[in-house]
Amino acid sequence: MAFPHMLLSYPPALRWEGNPYSGNDADYSLTNPLKQDGSDYPCKGSLKLLGTPEGTPVANWVAGQTYNLTLEGGSTHDGGSCQAAISTDYGATFHVIHSWEGGCPVSGAGSSSFPFTLPSDTTSSEQAVFAWTWFNKIGNREMYMNCAVVTISGGQAGTQPTRFADRPSIFVANINGCKNTEGVDTKFPSPGPDVSVNDPAAQVPAGPACTSPIVSSTQSASSIVSGAPGISPNTSTSYSLKLSVGFHVVLSLLLSFLWF
Structure with a gap:
């Protein structure tokens, strides 16, 4: 099955036709970027499905274990930079668990997988939201985001140098006044403690709107893009x-x- 752009195939994204729980609510535009006004951030508006049959968890994960996210599609835009993040409060806050600066997705590959370790102190949740974000290297300045629902168990507080709650929020650009530079990979202002630097020449986007704050567990995801028009x-x-x-x-x- 071929797709334009890229999407999160594992864990299966909310509303993806390949998600066994999508039913008649499949979204065939999941490979499209977020809207320029940020109105469908986060997760392309799919978090409304939490608590419904269509929002049934698609994977059972254990804190401290290593997993892979898999991307599929027909246009990698020469790669770019990605982040993986977890929300355990129904999408109010997202904490970055891994950043890939350059080489994500693999340029020219129809499918590519990226390993990450779920922090051992990740808060246990029956409906955690796993988020994948992507800033393409070549093409229009856009932000891509897919989300999946997973269960997380086994989280143990005090087992990480950086607490799960202190991990940075997702970097947001191209929907909030911040623009990354075309032709270069994005270097994240706050990548978190787990980062794969695949392109040492990656650059941090410039400008006052381009700072990725380290948020407390009480800061809402919507506040991160509150400066964008239409939000x-x-x-x-x-x-x-x-x-x-x-x-x-x-x-x-x-x-x-x-x-x-």
């Missing part, structure tokens, strides 16, 4: 802000009444 802030954050403003307005009116 609304996290609903709960917006609601909390409205409550705060409303409280202060009521308090001011009450104090004014008591004063007079």
